[in-house]
Amino acid sequence: MIKERFGAELDQCFRQGVEQGLWSAAAAGMYVVENSKRASHGDFSTNMAMVVAGKDRKNPREVAQHLVVMLGEKKDLVEKVELAGPGFVNVFIKPEVWQSVLPGVCEQNEKFGLSDVGAGRKVLVEFVSANPTGPLSVGHGRQAALGDAICRLLAATGHAVTREYYYNDAGRQMRVLGESVRARYLEQLGLPNEFPEDGYQGEYIRDIAAVMVKEHGDRLKDQVDVTPFKQSAEKAIFEDINGTLLRMGIKFDNYYNEHSLYDEGLVDDVVTILREKGLVYDQDGAVWFKTTKFGMEKDRVIIKSTGEPTYRLPDIAYHREKFRRGFDWMVNIFGSDHIATVPDVMAGIEALGYDQSKVTVVLHQFVTLLREGKQVKMSTRKATFVTVDELLDEVGPDVVRFFFLMRKADSQLDFDLDLATKQSQENPVYYMQYGHARLASIQRKAQELGVERGPLAEVSLELLVEPEEQSMLKSMAAYPELVNSAALALEPHRIIFYMQELAGQFHSYYSKHRVISDDLPLSKARLWLAEGLRIILDNGLTLIGVKAPDSM
């Protein structure tokens, strides 16, 4: 907010310089304003002089000198301006300007930081999308936390968000699942059975079979078609998955069944359209998509010689439906093992005449689970994977979400179970939550003592002059910009890093200064400051789906 104001003033100085013939307009839009890293460099600094000098072949320090004079005249915003180094211009903002951010924070309260940069654009975010073959594992957990936080960020920035879960209950995987259940069913009836070679060995299969024995007795023992087993399994597993997601606080708006694409002839449509465009051909009994036309190394099969489509075809049809449903932006969140599918689908979108730049794929790297410092090996087929439910049992939803979000998606993530389990200083989750609890506690204490912070308009905010107070106000002013950039970059981890920093500033301040004291005007100002901090911690935690407790 303040940075934008300063940026506008700087632009005006630039234009003024052009008018006065001090420099050309060549550098327009090429210079930047940044937050100074060092207090001695002021609040903001700009490289404008160096960029201008580079374009016009002038001496940067001379250009900077002009700028220093011009900025010095912005007396309602600027305290002082300094020329430094090779031509940086460092600007110190007046304390009262920083103090003025506080009323905005407190009045907007839970709305502070929200924006409408999304302008109501319709965004479809697809994530988790695990087929119902078993409980959600740790990898899905990362995707769930990431996807949901991205949705929250997009919603906070004025996008109309739809959360969608895409699944397939018709493929080979599901058939094997049905066969696995049947084998356990027969086993529990004491009948001969053959467990599929690549069957699902998890205990949950036995549970599903047991329910079937209870409901149907041995009536299904001669059942040749696996459908009833498959259906029971799907139902039970989806209930389980949804239960897990709900424990994490995640609700989808829509579940999209791949099968419906076939029922509505949408898969055939794609083949027909591509064939008409000459982008498809038959060879060796299979149908091939000319992906080489879209810069890929070789063509890909979309219908196998058995007549079954490969996963690409319904994926393409699904994306075509996303476009036809009128979304302006489609965000797909995939594990890095799905990298290979991305170019295929993108080629399909392009081939069908849609704009692939409207599709953004967020790939996240794998999760390594550590227990006692050692990696826990996981396999879906064997029962050796750790489920999200187990994580939730051990550490609770706040810790789970936090750990999954604290790294950027590109990085591999170590989930250290021992660290996550610790309710101590080593566990970074509590740092922010504790900050919020402390801030809430201060307000309670003030009430107990009968110290009213009173109406904001009557509070002497000019008393907030401590360096710690100034720097917290500065951080607070940067929050809305942070939310915007995190949303547009689809990077929730930025919120976490910001809040760790803000909570740190507060903890440090807390141990150095007292909010409530004998000085009533000062107490009031600081109580409002504390309230502003609490609001931002609350809002930020909400964005990543972690609770902001009033006491711990």
Next chain:
RNA sequence: GCGCCCGUAGCUCAGCAGGAUAGAGCAACGGACUUCUAAUCCGUAGGCCACAAGUUCGAAUCUUGUCGGGCGCACCA
């Protein structure tokens, strides 16, 4: 062999669009609770930003190459 991601302090990682003396947490060491919650704070120590070249006023950041780790490269999803 090819494609994508990663390589920054002992460990786990930030570093926004190239900017000034590279940051945080944990671990280590030394301190601080009669005062609004010590799940906290203060201090010390810790670095060839994997390596090499290039681009430029300036590179952890951009380009190329090398090395190391992860994930892919199906008529599986």
